[in-house]
Amino acid sequence: MKRFFLYLIIFILIFFIMPVLFTKRKDSVETNTSNDSSIEEQNLQTNSQENTNQDGNNQANEQNNSNNGQNSNEQVSKENSHKIKLLHHDTNEVEEVDLEEYIVHVVSAEMPVDFEPEALKAQAIVARTYTMYKTKNPKHDNADICDDSACCQAWISKEKRFERWEEDKAQANWDKISKCVNDTKGKIITYNNEPINAFFHANSGGTTEIPGEVWGGSNLPYLQVVTTAGEEGYTQYSSEVALKYDELLSKLKEKYSDISIDFNNNDDIKILEYTESGRVKTIKFGNHNLSGVETRTLLGLKSTNFEFEKKDGTITFKVIGYGHGVGMSQTGADSLAKEGKNAEEIVKHFYKDVEISSI
Numbered sequence: 120m121k122r123f124f125l126y127l128i129i130f131i132l133i134f135f136i137m138p139v140l141f142t143k144r145k146d147s148v149e150t151n152t153s154n155d156s157s158i159e160e161q162n163l164q165t166n167s168q169e170n171t172n173q174d175g176n177n178q179a180n181e182q183n184n185s186n187n188g189q190n191s192n193e194q195v196s197k198e199n200s201h202k203i204k205l206l207h208h209d210t211n212e213v214e215e216v217d218l219e220e221y222i223v224h225v226v227s228a229e230m231p232v233d234f235e236p237e238a239l240k241a242q243a244i245v246a247r248t249y250t251m252y253k254t255k256n257p258k259h260d261n262a263d264i265c266d267d268s269a270c271c272q273a274w275i276s277k278e279k280r281f282e283r284w285e286e287d288k289a290q291a292n293w294d295k296i297s298k299c300v301n302d303t304k305g306k307i308i309t310y311n312n313e314p315i316n317a318f319f320h321a322n323s324g325g326t327t328e329i330p331g332e333v334w335g336g337s338n339l340p341y342l343q344v345v346t347t348a349g350e351e352g353y354t355q356y357s358s359e360v361a362l363k364y365d366e367l368l369s370k371l372k373e374k375y376s377d378i379s380i381d382f383n384n385n386d387d388i389k390i391l392e393y394t395e396s397g398r399v400k401t402i403k404f405g406n407h408n409l410s411g412v413e414t415r416t417l418l419g420l421k422s423t424n425f426e427f428e429k430k431d432g433t434i435t436f437k438v439i440g441y442g443h444g445v446g447m448s449q450t451g452a453d454s455l456a457k458e459g460k461n462a463e464e465i466v467k468h469f470y471k472d473v474e475i476s477s478i
């Protein structure tokens with residue numbers, strides 16, 4: 120009996136106390152994995168699709184906040200140690216994580232692992248840039264960034280990531296992403312020596328958009344309309360939303376309760392204006408003119424690059440691209456990588472007159 124207790128104590132020491140003492144930080148990273156919510160589930164499934172779209176929406180908010188206060192002394196010390204404070208939105212816990220390790224988790228949440236290594240590297244540079252931008256323009260009181268893609272940037276725990284990959288490929292996938300992040304270690308995109316607001320989205324449909332057309336306000340010199348070949352080869356390129364006339368009306372009534380449309384009059388639903396990139400800027404629905412952006416939101420379209428067709432009581436919206444269209448297109452990045460472009464060339468294709476700098 121005495122011996123049993125002795126073994127028990129040794130067992131507890133070896134298996135519970137010693138690992139906690141010696142791997143405290145790593146442990147806390149991995150125990151947080153159980154916190155992943157359905158939002159992250161969504162991120163993963165839609166990955167470079169809807170995820171980026173949500174991201175863009177909040178980057179718009181953040182743009183509005185970009186002049187908010189920042190503590191430069193604190194920034195310097197954070198940057199020197201390359202640690203960031205990550206807020207886990209579902210537990211409200213703030214965890215200090217190594218920047219490079221954090222980026223591995225972000226890239227694995229944001230981009231499909233089967234994308235080309237140079238596309239994954241471009242995504243790593245973009246995610247790192249976005250993170251550094253956030254540390255300078257914080258949205259949260261006690262953290263640099265949170266793991267909610269609808270607020271800051273997607274992040275997934277290693278455990279959850281592994282669960283969603285095929286078991287025999289999980290380690291190789293993780294290693295692939297880790298290598299791509301490590302190959303770009305410390306690299307960020309700068310304009311006038313400052314990290315840029317690195318918007319990105321799933322699929323541009325061949326042409327990117329400028330931010331003023333999506334969120335209003337001023338444009339940024341490094342975000343221009345850019346064309347990319349090969350976007351049509353991805354599933355995110357085209358989609359359709361078919362709505363019965365009364366379904367369309369009820370969706371529009373969520374915002375415009377007095378809306379009325381004469382469906383027999385072909386001029387009563389009409390695209391009035393396009394943006395420079397060819398997306399819908401203004402569309403007439405009966406007695407209201409809506410922006411392409413609010414139409415996209417109200418009708419659940421994947422982008423503002425759409426046309427429509429009316430037939431037998433149904434209106435079908437045919438949509439090109441996925442996401443707001445600003446900054447780097449993820450599938451465009453993969454397409455350029457397939458053409459032989461490297462990560463820096465990909466970054467400089469989507470962001471104009473920028474430099475790749477080290478933190």
Ligand SMILES: [Zn+2]
Binds near residue numbers: 259267270272
């Ligand atoms: Zn956040």
